[in-house]
Amino acid sequence: MDLNLDLKDRKILYELDQNSRQSASQIAKKVALSTEVVNYRIKRLENENIITGYQTIINLSKLGIYQFKICMAFQHITTKKLEEIIIKLKELEETKWVVSCNGSWDMIISLETKTFEEIDYIKNKVLGLFEGHLDKKSIAILVEGTVHDRDYLLDKKYNNTKKNILMKKDEIVRIDELDYKILKILSVNSRKSLIEIASELKTTARVIQYRIQQLVKQKIILAFKISINYEKLKLRFYKAFIHIDNPKIERVKKLKASLEQNPNVIHIAKVLSNWEFEPEFEVSNEIEFDKIINQLKDDFYDIIQKIDVVTIKKQYKFVYF
Numbered sequence: 001m002d003l004n005l006d007l008k009d010r011k012i013l014y015e016l017d018q019n020s021r022q023s024a025s026q027i028a029k030k031v032a033l034s035t036e037v038v039n040y041r042i043k044r045l046e047n048e049n050i051i052t053g054y055q056t057i058i059n060l061s062k063l064g065i066y067q068f069k070i071c072m073a074f075q076h077i078t079t080k081k082l083e084e085i086i087i088k089l090k091e092l093e094e095t096k097w098v099v100s101c102n103g104s105w106d107m108i109i110s111l112e113t114k115t116f117e118e119i120d121y122i123k124n125k126v127l128g129l130f131e132g133h134l135d136k137k138s139i140a141i142l143v144e145g146t147v148h149d150r151d152y153l154l155d156k157k158y159n160n161t162k163k164n165i166l167m168k169k170d171e172i173v174r175i176d177e178l179d180y181k182i183l184k185i186l187s188v189n190s191r192k193s194l195i196e197i198a199s200e201l202k203t204t205a206r207v208i209q210y211r212i213q214q215l216v217k218q219k220i221i222l223a224f225k226i227s228i229n230y231e232k233l234k235l236r237f238y239k240a241f242i243h244i245d246n247p248k249i250e251r252v253k254k255l256k257a258s259l260e261q262n263p264n265v266i267h268i269a270k271v272l273s274n275w276e277f278e279p280e281f282e283v284s285n286e287i288e289f290d291k292i293i294n295q296l297k298d299d300f301y302d303i304i305q306k307i308d309v310v311t312i313k314k315q316y317k318f319v320y321f
Contacts, residue, residue: 004232005233009045012042014153016042017150018225019223020191021224025038027042050233052228053226053318054224055227056183056190056224056225057223058183058220060112060142060320062172063172063173063175064172066141066142068111068139069109069110069111069139070123071137072106072130072134073105073106073134073136074135081133090316094111095109095111097109097110098110098316098318100313111126119141123139139273140271141271143271145267146260148260152263152282182211183215184321186221187319187320190224194212227315230312236289238283238309240293241277241278241309242307243275243304244276244303244305245303245305255300258299262279
């Protein structure tokens with residue numbers, strides 16, 4: 001895969017995506033470079049906007065949080081009007097992901113809430129911003145979600161590394177205000193230092209370190225990862241919507257396992273909607289993606305009714321919490 005980067009940069013990106021809170025010295029040992037060179041390369045990747053941010057994967061089900069998406073196609077809307085609405089969307093606390101698309105939908109918005117009853121209220125609040133401009137819409141409630149490692153960075157053929165469960169039926173863990181604030185800070189910048197977090201929250205670095213360790217131990221924090229610039233890396237970001245027609249349990253399990261093993265899959269969502277699965281792919285080009293989709297259709301022709309696809313054009317907001 002041509003990512004417009006040398007192997008050392010790709011290894012550094014991979015390590016940061018494995019754990020973005022690793023120190024430069026820890027990464028240096030794994031990629032066979034000096035700490036100074038790793039620091040220099042990370043800074044360059046940031047300055048060139050190849051790394052666009054550092055994220056924390058939160059186990060939403062542990063916190064009793066519901067996530068749902070609104071997919072929309074527009075009508076009678078100008079670029080200026082859409083830009084005004086996007087500004088309002090980004091300001092909403094409930095909004096976690098806002099993207100524009102080409103394909104089946106024009107925009108996808110992910111939102112989070114603490115109660116199932118609030119989904120309808122938040123949905124109506126968001127849809128109200130688009131009054132008169134919606135051609136069609138659909139809602140998808142997250143039932144189970146996983147986040148996967150970017151194994152394609154090292155040209156791995158199969159994804160055999162860990163998956164991080166974003167949403168699955170689980171026991172709810174109660175956290176206090178300090179833990180909540182730590183999660184909020186880390187969700188925006190997972191690489192923020194202990195000293196910086198402690199200063200912001202008016203406590204000590206030792207307290208912050210202990211709290212983060214406990215959040216990891218409780219499996220509330222699942223991973224620390226990176227967000228990347230697709231254009232700079234010559235990558236395309238696709239989201240698929242897989243409609244299941246004949247849901248035989250064993251075949252559906254094999255379909256999910258096939259998605260999990262694909263090194264270009266970064267997210268898989270099982271949803272309550274008109275479709276069943278929403279895998280997301282990072283690939284080099286359309287030909288590579290078409291090959292993946294066609295293989296899925298061939299391998300699971302007996303249960304896949306159809307697969308709708310969008311290309312993600314631009315991300316306006318993206319946090320996990």
